[in-house]
Amino acid sequence: MMTQSPEPSSVRSPRLHKWNDRVVLGAVIASFASGFGQFGVVTALGSVARTFGHLVHGATIADQAGLSGTKLGVGLAIIRLASLGGLPLTAMADRFGRHRMLITTVGLGLAATVLAAASPGYWWFVVIFACGRPLLSATNALSEVIAAEQTDTKSRAKALALVAAGYGIGAGLTAIIHSLASKTLGFRGLFLLAIVPLALLPLISRWATEPDRFEIAEVASDHVVPALGAVGRAFRKRLILLSILAFALSFITGPANSFIFLFAQNIDHLSGVTTAVMVVGAGATGLAGLLIGRWMADRFGRRITGALGMVGLALFGVLSYAGPRYDLIVGYVLGVMFGSIFAPAVGALVNELFPTSVRASASGWFLAAGVLGAVAGLVVFGAIADIGNHFALAADLTFLPAMLITALFWTLPETKGRELEDLWTD
Secondary structure (H helix, E strand, C coil), X not given: CECCCCCHXXXXXXXXXXXXXXXHHHHHHHHHHHHHHHHHHHHCHHHHHHHHCCCCCCCCHHHHHCCCHHHHHHHHHHHHHHHHHHHHHHHCHHHHCHHHHHHHHHHHHXXXXXXXXXXXXXHHHHHHHHHHHHHHHHHHXXXXXXXXXXXXXXXXXXXXXXXXXXXXXXXXXXXXXXXXXXXXXXXXXXXXXXHHHHCCHHHHHHHXXXXXXXXXXXXXXXXXXXXXXXXXHHHHHHHXXXXXXXXXXXXXXXXXXXXXXXXXXXXXXXXXXXXXXXXXXXXXXXXXXXXXXXXXXXXXXXXXXHHXXXXXXXXXXXXXXXXXXXXXXXXHXXXXXXXXXXXXXXXXXXXXXXXXXXXXXXXXXHHXXXXXXXXXXXXXXXXXXXXXXXXXXXXXHHHHHHHHHHHHHHHCCCXXXXXXXXXXXX
């Protein structure tokens, strides 16, 4: 279905913004809300297991945590798998607009998070939280699309680093609150706090406006109303390669992030204060990682920066589960830093390799591939960890093979220093 050609006088160049302008900050706040809503299930996993399980003195994960590693892994995998719904939700932004879909997803996603606080049992909790997960996953993807489309090549990596920082602050805040007040709040109180970012919805709506690039594409003479999630033949090779990378990355980060607080609190028995200090330390290294990653992405390129971040994530993920508390703390803190190095480079790469008409759809497919990778990683990691409580072996057999996929970065074109419009026909 073709739109009418615009009059020559209506053709205009997009108005672009700096990385710290209000339109980008609106996307950052939305990403913060997404991080706060999504990461609660990770930080409160130990509380969820204790609430719905049965603690006894024993050597197995079920004895020490309340629920078995397999049961926890399957529950987390279901929640992650629900994020596949983020693909059509994100892709709908190519048809209905970025702003409209962003406000819809963040509002409904946080509402589902609040509702999960009333869960009467473990599987009820999994189902209710899973309902909000695709909405919040789409929120994060759309925040990156908006930040990328509102900025030029000089500001894009900075803007995407800021969006990643917003997500990290939201996620880290849930970890700190739960670590310091888990006995008072429990997982129910933590999820009820999602009301606070939900109250920021009017501010997000005012600030995160529709990008000019999308509005111009809508009235272009060759504009075609996109089929849901469809990406043109010319861009499918790029999309397949990026999807494989996303699968491998999430095969690492899914279990590395999802089990870390359960391991720290229920297996390694870190105190709440120590866990909070670890999270604060990770916040500092995460900020440093974002600054390094943004600088490297603009100076040395998106590919080498992304590859460095992915390798570091895998190696320090292995260290986190090696056993001693010192390894856990060092591995987690430095793993967060390398994840932050990765974020602005790959966020830029995903958005720069596709035209405006299908950019949100491509981000949705990247999200979906990551979901499948996380689900596979969680199931594999949980099953191996259940065999004699071997978290270290699970990390070795899950993270290190996936790290080898990093080589695929060099099969993609480098996008450093080029505007979005210049890359569409490569």
